[in-house]
Amino acid sequence: MSARRIGTREEWREARLELLEAEKELTRRSDELARRRAELPWVPVQETYHFEGADGPLSLPDLFAGRSQLIAHHVMFPGCPSCAGFVDGLDAAAAHLAGNDVTLACVCRSPIGELSAFRDRMGWTIPFYSCPDGRFQYDHGTSFTDEQVAAGPEFNFRQLPPLPPDSGFPRDLGGLTCFAMEGGRVFHTYSTYARGVDASWTMWQLLDRAPKGRPSQGFTLRLHDEYGTADT
Secondary structure (H helix, E strand, O other), X not given: OOOOOOOOHHHHHHXXXXXXXXXXXXXXXHHHHHHHHHOOOOEEOOOOOXXXXXXXXXXXXXXXXXXXXXXXXXXXXXXOHHHHHHHHHHHHHHHHHHOOOEEEEEEEOOOHHHHHHHHHHHOOOOOEEEOOOOHHHHHOOOEOOHHHHHHOOXXXXXXXXXXXXXXXXXXXXXXXXXXXXXXXXXXEEEEEOHHHHHHHOHHHHHHOOOOOOOOOOOOOOOOOOOOOHHHO
16 A cells, blocks of 8 residues: 555645635636636738548638637647547547537548547547648647757747657647638637647546545556456
């Protein structure tokens, strides 16, 4: 048994009430941040982006699927356990968001054939789209050319120092980009990366509430069909 504080029910309740006050403050702060997100200016999207879906080519407006809001998840590559774990949670929420005028979609630079095969393997319903020229990812801060890395890439709104080609800096990273459509025009409204996606990732939220919390080492993250019986 790991070293943990052991106490009485009364001690637990007293500590829990103290924590509850902190949680309530966090909730109020989170509500304020949600209000501020909604007040961000909308930026008209002037660029024309080309995507490939399972049924052929599409434009960015096509990805809205008739709704007025779009959340695009940038997938690093098919089989990425981190991206796939995130999509597991997104897929469960997609129908509820669609019922409230929000379309969820996954975008990636990989060929649509690979994306469609991986989506079928995972049993997801959320649509996947390929943007093979990478312009959509480059413009929204999730993909990087060798030249950008050498000059110092900008990630998560921060300019990084110049990096050598063998630095290990990924050429593709994850993130969420949000758009709105109004009057036939598409607007970029919000983007978030790195720990900014945690609040949307069901797995982390539940681990943060599990008895041992979020693991700092020895964490196991696999595709959901790769866990053995000992893991479940």
